[in-house]
Amino acid sequence: MQYVKSRMLDRELKKGSAELLILSLLEDQPRHGYDLSKLIEARSGGVLKFRVASLYPLLYRLEKRGWIVGRWIEKAGQRRRRYYRLTPVGANVLASQRDTWREFVLAISRVTGVEHA
Amino acid sequence: MPEWPRDVREEVRQHLDDQYQELRAAGSSHDEAMRALEEDLAAVRAETTRLHPEFIAADLRYAFRTLRKNPGFTAVVLLTLALGIGANAAIFSVVNAVLLRQLPFPDAHRLMVIWGDLRRPGVSEIPASAGEYVDYRDRNHAFEHVAAYDTVGFNLTSHDEPERVEGVVVTASFFPLLGASAHVGRTFLASEEQPGRADVVILSDALWTRRFGANPAIVGQSLLVDGRQVRVIGVMPASFQFPDRTIDVWKPIVLDADALSANNRGSHGYTVLARLRAGVSRAQALADLSAITATFKGEYPDNYRNGFGVTLRPLRDEIVGDAGGPLLVLLGAVALVLLIACANVANLLMARAAARRKEIAVRTALGASRRRLVQQLMTESVLVSLIGGVIGLVLAAWGVDLLVAAAPDSIPRLQEVGVDQRVVLFTAIVSLATGLLFGLVPALRSSRAALNDALKEGGRASDGAMHARAGRLLVVSEVALSLVLLIAAGLLIHSFARLQDVAPGFDSSRLLTFRLSLPESRYTTFQKGDAFFDELFASLRRNQEVRAVAAINALPFSGLGGSRTFHIEGREEKRPEDQTEEQLRIVTDGYFSAMQIPIISGREFTDRDSLSRPRAAIVNDALARKHWPNQNPIGKRVSFTTDDPRWYEIVGIVGNIKHRGLDARDRPELYVPYRQPLFDGWTVRPMYLAVRTASDPAAAAAVVRREISRIDRDQPISDVRTMDERIGRSLSGRRFNMVLLALFAALALTLAAVGVYGIIAYSVTEREHEIGVRLALGAQRRDVIAMVIGQGMTMIVMGTIAGLAASLMLTSVMRNLLFGVSAVDPATFVAIPFLLIAVALVACYVPARRATRVDPLQALRSE
Numbered sequence: 001m002q003y004v005k006s007r008m009l010d011r012e013l014k015k016g017s018a019e020l021l022i023l024s025l026l027e028d029q030p031r032h033g034y035d036l037s038k039l040i041e042a043r044s045g046g047v048l049k050f051r052v053a054s055l056y057p058l059l060y061r062l063e064k065r066g067w068i069v070g071r072w073i074e075k076a077g078q079r080r081r082r083y084y085r086l087t088p089v090g091a092n093v094l095a096s097q098r099d100t101w102r103e104f105v106l107a108i109s110r111v112t113g114v115e116h117a
Numbered sequence: 118m119p120e121w122p123r124d125v126r127e128e129v130r131q132h133l134d135d136q137y138q139e140l141r142a143a144g145s146s147h148d149e150a151m152r153a154l155e156e157d158l159a160a161v162r163a164e165t166t167r168l169h170p171e172f173i174a175a176d177l178r179y180a181f182r183t184l185r186k187n188p189g190f191t192a193v194v195l196l197t198l199a200l201g202i203g204a205n206a207a208i209f210s211v212v213n214a215v216l217l218r219q220l221p222f223p224d225a226h227r228l229m230v231i232w233g234d235l236r237r238p239g240v241s242e243i244p245a246s247a248g249e250y251v252d253y254r255d256r257n258h259a260f261e262h263v264a265a266y267d268t269v270g271f272n273l274t275s276h277d278e279p280e281r282v283e284g285v286v287v288t289a290s291f292f293p294l295l296g297a298s299a300h301v302g303r304t305f306l307a308s309e310e311q312p313g314r315a316d317v318v319i320l321s322d323a324l325w326t327r328r329f330g331a332n333p334a335i336v337g338q339s340l341l342v343d344g345r346q347v348r349v350i351g352v353m354p355a356s357f358q359f360p361d362r363t364i365d366v367w368k369p370i371v372l373d374a375d376a377l378s379a380n381n382r383g384s385h386g387y388t389v390l391a392r393l394r395a396g397v398s399r400a401q402a403l404a405d406l407s408a409i410t411a412t413f414k415g416e417y418p419d420n421y422r423n424g425f426g427v428t429l430r431p432l433r434d435e436i437v438g439d440a441g442g443p444l445l446v447l448l449g450a451v452a453l454v455l456l457i458a459c460a461n462v463a464n465l466l467m468a469r470a471a472a473r474r475k476e477i478a479v480r481t482a483l484g485a486s487r488r489r490l491v492q493q494l495m496t497e498s499v500l501v502s503l504i505g506g507v508i509g510l511v512l513a514a515w516g517v518d519l520l521v522a523a524a525p526d527s528i529p530r531l532q533e534v535g536v537d538q539r540v541v542l543f544t545a546i547v548s549l550a551t552g553l554l555f556g557l558v559p560a561l562r563s564s565r566a567a568l569n570d571a572l573k574e575g576g577r578a579s580d581g582a583m584h585a586r587a588g589r590l591l592v593v594s595e596v597a598l599s600l601v602l603l604i605a606a607g608l609l610i611h612s613f614a615r616l617q618d619v620a621p622g623f624d625s626s627r628l629l630t631f632r633l634s635l636p637e638s639r640y641t642t643f644q645k646g647d648a649f650f651d652e653l654f655a656s657l658r659r660n661q662e663v664r665a666v667a668a669i670n671a672l673p674f675s676g677l678g679g680s681r682t683f684h685i686e687g688r689e690e691k692r693p694e695d696q697t698e699e700q701l702r703i704v705t706d707g708y709f710s711a712m713q714i715p716i717i718s719g720r721e722f723t724d725r726d727s728l729s730r731p732r733a734a735i736v737n738d739a740l741a742r743k744h745w746p747n748q749n750p751i752g753k754r755v756s757f758t759t760d761d762p763r764w765y766e767i768v769g770i771v772g773n774i775k776h777r778g779l780d781a782r783d784r785p786e787l788y789v790p791y792r793q794p795l796f797d798g799w800t801v802r803p804m805y806l807a808v809r810t811a812s813d814p815a816a817a818a819a820v821v822r823r824e825i826s827r828i829d830r831d832q833p834i835s836d837v838r839t840m841d842e843r844i845g846r847s848l849s850g851r852r853f854n855m856v857l858l859a860l861f862a863a864l865a866l867t868l869a870a871v872g873v874y875g876i877i878a879y880s881v882t883e884r885e886h887e888i889g890v891r892l893a894l895g896a897q898r899r900d901v902i903a904m905v906i907g908q909g910m911t912m913i914v915m916g917t918i919a920g921l922a923a924s925l926m927l928t929s930v931m932r933n934l935l936f937g938v939s940a941v942d943p944a945t946f947v948a949i950p951f952l953l954i955a956v957a958l959v960a961c962y963v964p965a966r967r968a969t970r971v972d973p974l975q976a977l978r979s980e
Contacts, residue, residue, distance in 0.1 A: 033128050034135045052132045053160035056125045
């Protein structure tokens with residue numbers, strides 16, 4: 001069951017909700033890729049999990065679109081890491097994607113009778 | 118790992134490393150941690166096999182970098198490919214223009230030529246008489262236009278300067294049929310076919326430029342053509358060259374009552390063109406024409422005793438003729454050269470792949486899948502081949518001009534040869550295919566090797582062995598392919614040598630020849646022409662430079678000929694096919710001694726063989742044997758008219774000569790004196806003069822011109838050449854094929870030698886350690902040389918055997934190009950492999966020598 005669920009989620013993520021997750025997590029502060037993947041896994045209680053192979057190309061694409069900006073930052077005693085932050089364009093996209101998502105979830109709830117949390 | 122941008126690659130590496138460290142920190146063993154990561158690694162691998170546009174760009178950038186880093190390697194590969202692809206593009210552009218491209222006329226596929234068939238041997242494809250043309254034109258339902266033309270020479274005089282130009286007389290429908298209009302002025306009106314209105318001409322762009330400085334005001338002005346005033350009405354564009362590029366003047370055919378009379382029904386001189394109506398097939402048109410010609414026998418029983426039929430052939434086939442065969446052989450030859458080039462480049466790539474083993478292993482370790490690696494390596498190959506193709510195209514555009522300049526007149530449509538869209542497309546496809554061909558095997562091999570390497574360090578032995586095996590196979594094929602080309606070239610060279618040894622039957626040295634046509638307007642009677650020749654010959658014979666001079670209507674190697682039917686006294690001709698028809702030559706006295714054609718028996722013509730004396734004829738040996746086997750023909754008589762025979766008595770037998778070419782069969786020929794014309798009031802207009810000179814024949818041309826101008830300053834001469842030059846030109850088609858094929862064979866041999874050298878040199882490097890050990894253990898240098906050469910010879914001998922087998926099968930396609938040499942000529946099949954082996958030996962010897970210079974200590978220490 002878990003497998004089926006994660007497969008479904010994986011597909012869903014690839015379709016666009018993955019973008020929403022990343023943009024949301026970058027809203028407050030810049031983060032690096034490893035951090036992002038850990039946060040998504042932790043905050044979703046292990047339900048949502050990114051493959052390395054899809055996370056980084058996705059970040060690359062988002063950066064190409066101008067929604068986020070990555071920069072290599074070296075901190076003392078640590079290896080350098082690439083930190084991503086949200087651009088103003090990215091912030092707009094996030095706002096609109098959030099609305100869309102909210103409407104989508106609401107619509108699903110109305111149809112399925114599942115209460116919106 | 119160029120498939121992902123460098124940032125992404127580093128991030129992925131870090132991520133995996135972070136996960137690994139975390140798992141270890143949490144107490145997992147190395148193996149446990151690796152197992153946990155396995156799924157992610159697999160996903161990375163899967164992801165990297167997908168094609169993303171940005172990865173292709175990255176692949177290309179990476180490929181460019183790799184090529185720039187190895188300029189020597191890149192230069193050799195590009196040169197090899199550019200030569201191979203360029204040669205293909207050049208030959209293809211000739212094939213394209215001559216064989217593939219439509220004729221340069223609108224809806225050219227609807228253009229046909231109509232040939233008549235008198236239903237007798239030897240006259241089954243003949244031009245039309247004026248009457249036949251008019252019947253086709255007026256009675257058909259299948260054609261939009263029907264036109265007739267005949268090529269003629271004109272004496273053109275303007276600004277007091279005579280010139281002989283090539284021309285055609287055409288019907289007014291000729292230009293509309295071809296869809297051509299004048300560049301300046303206009304083309305002919307139907308009314309200009311009428312007698313008295315036909316004194317108009319159209320000039321070619323070349324003549325207009327050369328003689329009249331491309332001045333448009335020439336239209337409306339008058340010129341002297343064959344001694345008559347004619348008005349210029351138009352100039353054709355430079356692109357219009359029909360029937361061929363030599364034509365400078367078009368003039369209307371006059372279709373008067375005489376031309377159309379029943380008497381002239383048998384005078385077949387016009388080539389008839391026809392343009393099919395849209396939607397009418399060739400078969401329908403042929404049926405339509407056949408219905409017309411079926412009536413001919415009833416209407417003119419004397420002219421069509423066996424009935425009459427027609428052949429309808431596309432104009433394109435008519436023009437291209439049999440030029441296709443040799444061109445396709447050449448195209449095949451360059452394709453082989455390209456294959457050899459591919460084998461060479463593949464070998465180079467494999468040798469380099471061995472050097473790139475480390476890099477590939479690293480990329481494999483980082484998760485690049487085999488498909489991904491192959492894609493990257495193939496991107497490199499295709500990039501190289503495309504660059505090679507671009508350079509090749511430039512070489513071809515350049516080489517095509519050389520090709521066209523060197524090409525013989527026997528190849529039609531050469532003026533159309535050039536690099537067009539189709540040539541570019543062909544080159545692009547060939548380049549792409551080349552890149553895939555030479556890139557695929559090395560890419561597959563090195564990616565497989567890389568997977569092996571990833572598992573264990575120092576997989577050198579297996580990798581080296583693999584490369585060596587594939588490399589040897591490639592070299593064996595190179596040797597085999599180049600042997601095929603060498604043998605083909607050898608056969609052509611051998612044929613050419615054989616042909617040059619053929620004696621033409623006369624002495625061609627110190628012989629100046631030219632054409633002279635006395636115009637009807639000034640030389641109205643036979644006597645006037647005769648007097649002109651008398652005076653000219655007498656004055657020339659007074660010149661110290663001139664040893665002998667004579668004239669003939671159809672000179673050997675002039676391209677002219679002509680046969681006539683005649684009747685042999687005492688032979689019965691019950692059926693029409695009993696009529697005798699042979700080549701007829703009209704010669705002035707002294708012709709045989711001037712040409713040095715041997716008199717086998719009897720005598721040659723003298724100045725007494727004139728109209729006041731009994732008519733005389735001379736036959737050649739072939740004719741004597743054919744018509745009077747085991748008899749002496751001297752004293753026998755022939756006549757060219759049946760009703761009121763005028764007998765020509767055979768007074769001599771002369772040797773056979775080569776008339777059309779050194780490769781032609783000896784044909785029966787009948788000679789009659791110029792001064793004893795076949796019919797009353799009949800004069801042979803265009804004559805060729807042969808002047809035997811004391812020294813340089815070309816230098817005598819000035820003397821000849823001066824003497825002619827002194828007698829008649831409006832009389833031009835044309836086609837001025839020495840006989841040796843004519844014979845040389847008759848060989849130009851063969852020489853062209855031979856030189857090109859020899860060139861390609863030499864290129865193939867060079868490539869194969871480079872291939873042999875490359876593989877041997879590589880194996881010497883690989884075996885440096887082993888050779889060092891051998892030397893340290895006391896092996897002699899010559900043992901090392903023998904070992905290295907022995908290794909090379911195995912490949913060469915295998916390639917030679919394969920090449921001989923392939924040649925035995927392939928050379929039969931060029932049987933038509935050979936002369937006096939069999940397609941499996943033993944001398945060629947023995948000599949050429951020796952040449953190849955000798956060259957290959959040298960290619961082996963150079964690296965073998967280097968092997969002996971291996972320092973044993975150095976070799977041992979480096980391990």
